[in-house]
Amino acid sequence: MPEETITFELIRKIQLExxxxxxxxxxxxxxxxxxxxxxxxxxxxxxxxxxxxSLEVKTxxxxxxxxxxxxxxxxxxxxxxxxxxxx
Numbered sequence: 001m002p003e004e005t006i007t008f009e010l011i012r013k014i015q016l017e018x019x020x021x022x023x024x025x026x027x028x029x030x031x032x033x034x035x036x037x038x039x040x041x042x043x044x045x046x047x048x049x050x051x052x053x054s055l056e057v058k059t060x061x062x063x064x065x066x067x068x069x070x071x072x073x074x075x076x077x078x079x080x081x082x083x084x085x086x087x
Contacts, residue, residue: 006034006037011063014031019066023074
């Protein structure tokens with residue numbers, strides 16, 4: 001998948017696809033690195049009492065963690081199935 005601009009909407013879309021599908025979702029090139037940069041930029045923009053901005057950063061962090069955890073489980077399940085079936 002070509003590199004895409006990371007946005008909240010893209011992260012949410014990927015999280016929903018990861019949740020819906022039993023297989024790994026195709027991620028944009030360097031997705032996790034790009035999300036890390038995106039989050040750093042967001043955090044710099046959020047000023048002390050900007051509750052809406054802080055909430056958005058926390059939501060993005062939760063979404064990315066969910067994507068990572070779901071992908072990790074899918075990979076581990078595939079490895080277990082392969083080991084049990086002798087593939």
